[in-house]
Structures are given as structure tokens and as C-alpha cells.
Amino acid sequence: MSDYYDQSYFDWQKNIGAFGGWANLVKFEKDIDAQMNVVDFGCGGGFLLKNIACKGKMGVEINETARMHAGKLGVKAVASVDELPDDWADCIISNNALEHVPDPLNQLILLKNKLKAGGKIIFVVPCDSIRFKYDPKDVNYHLYSWSPMNLGNLFTEAGYQVVESKAFIHKWPPRYQLIAKLFGKRMFHLFCRIYGRIERSWFQVRVVAVKK
Numbered sequence: 756m757s758d759y760y761d762q763s764y765f766d767w768q769k770n771i772g773a774f775g776g777w778a779n780l781v782k783f784e785k786d787i788d789a790q791m792n793v794v795d796f797g798c799g800g801g802f803l804l805k806n807i808a809c810k811g812k813m814g815v816e817i818n819e820t821a822r823m824h825a826g827k828l829g830v831k832a833v834a835s836v837d838e839l840p841d842d843w844a845d846c847i848i849s850n851n852a853l854e855h856v857p858d859p860l861n862q863l864i865l866l867k868n869k870l871k872a873g874g875k876i877i878f879v880v881p882c883d884s885i886r887f888k889y890d891p892k893d894v895n896y897h898l899y900s901w902s903p904m905n906l907g908n909l910f911t912e913a914g915y916q917v918v919e920s921k922a923f924i925h926k927w928p929p930r931y932q933l934i935a936k937l938f939g940k941r942m943f944h945l946f947c948r949i950y951g952r953i954e955r956s957w958f959q960v961r962v963v964a965v966k967k
Contacts, residue, residue, distance in 0.1 A: 778935070778943070780803070781925070782848075782877070782923065783803075784807065786846060786875060787809055792812075792813075792843055792845050793807060793809045793811065793846050794843075795847075796847060796853070798814025798816045798821075798825055804830045805828045809846075811843070812829075813831050813833065813844075815838075815839065819834075822834065836866055846876070847870060849877075849879065853878055854898060854901075859909065863910060864914065871966070875963065876965070878962050879961045880960055882902055883900040883956075903920045906962045915965065916964060916967050917962065919961075921960070921961065922961075934946050
């Protein structure tokens with residue numbers, strides 16, 4: 756997997772990730788406060804964590820180039836879950852990353868050891884439509900997608916108590932950066948919610964669970 760997620764992949768993803776560091780806060784920020792230690796699973800270049808107001812920040816990222824970039828932003832990123840300290844995180848977040856790993860259940864089980872008792876885990880993942888045709892040249896290289904039911908079952912199997920697992924209707928529209936620049940945060944997210952109901956080739960699912 757690390758051979759695929761190399762510098763060229765990060766170079767392609769970098770501008771998207773930088774914008775996402777602002778645009779994707781809406782998925783997590785209401786569940787995080789300034790006193791929390793937060794882990795971002797699949798943190799990329801550290802863009803999202805950079806924008807989160809919290810006490811401690813760590814990321815897990817397989818891409819070495821992305822980890823180095825995260826470090827430049829002041830975010831400590833490690834290559835695997837095993838490198839995280841046990842019982843450290845108050846909240847573990849992840850935005851469209853779990854679908855890239857070959858062993859999602861095992862990763863969730865490992866992450867549970869990194870959460871404090873009663874700690875929260877919030878993941879957002881894709882849910883692809885049956886109309887989403889196979890393309891061997893697709894740069895995203897997703898291995899999985901989940902419905903709200905599947906995702907809730909996955910987290911239950913990993914040993915978490917699921918609080919909710921449901922559709923997150925929100926998708927960046929065409930020319931999303933221009934829309935954000937011209938209309939600001941509130942209107943940008945309104946456009947995203949509308950476009951998420953119009954463009955239906957794939958969706959997003961958000962799960963919130965806690966460590967038992």
C-alpha cells in the first residue's frame with residue numbers, strides 16, 4: 756500500500772487536502788473541545804488537524820511525504836496505529852481514509868487501545884452507488900464503501916458502542932473553492948448539502964462511537 760501512496764499521490768492530493776482542512780471541519784468540530792487529545796487516522800498532510808483547536812494532536816499516515824508535510828505544520832504523524840501511545844486520545848477522527856486500508860476491522864480494533872475510557876471515535880467514509888462503474892485507472896483506489904448499517908456493524912464488531920451511523924449529505928460542488936471565496940463558510944456548506952442531494956454516484960456516511 757505504501758508503494759501506491761507515494762510523493763506523486765500526495766502531490767495530486769495536496770491542494771484538495773489543504774482546502775479540506777477548512778471545509779471538512781464541519782464533520783468533527785462540534786465533538787471536539789480545547790482540552791482534548793485528538794488523533795486523525797489517515798491525516799494526509801496534517802491539514803485538518805492544523806485547523807482543529809485541541810490540546811494534543813497526532814496523525815496516522817502511511818504516506819511518508821504526507822507525514823513530513825504534517826510535521827512542517829506542527830502535527831506529529833506516525834506511519835502506523837502501533838506507534839500511537841495507548842489510552843492517549845480523547846477523540847479519534849478520520850475523513851475518507853478507512854476505505855483505503857486492506858484491513859479496516861483490524862485497524863479499528865487497534866485504534867480502540869489508543870482511546871481513553873469513554874473516548875469517542877468519529878469516522879466519515881464513502882458509500883458508493885451501484886452505478887459507480889469500475890475504472891482501473893481511478894486514482895482514489897478505494898477498497899471498500901459502507902452503508903450506515905454496514906458501518907455501524909463494523910464498529911460494533913470492533914468492540915465500540917455505536918452512538919449513531921447515518922448518511923452525511925455533503926459534497927463539494929464544482930468550482931468549490933470559488934464558491935467558498937465568494938460566499939463564505941455558511942453558504943459554502945449550504946451549497947454542499949444541496950449538491951450532495953443532486954450528485955448521487957456516491958455518498959458519505961458518518962459514524963460516532965465510544966470506547967466501552
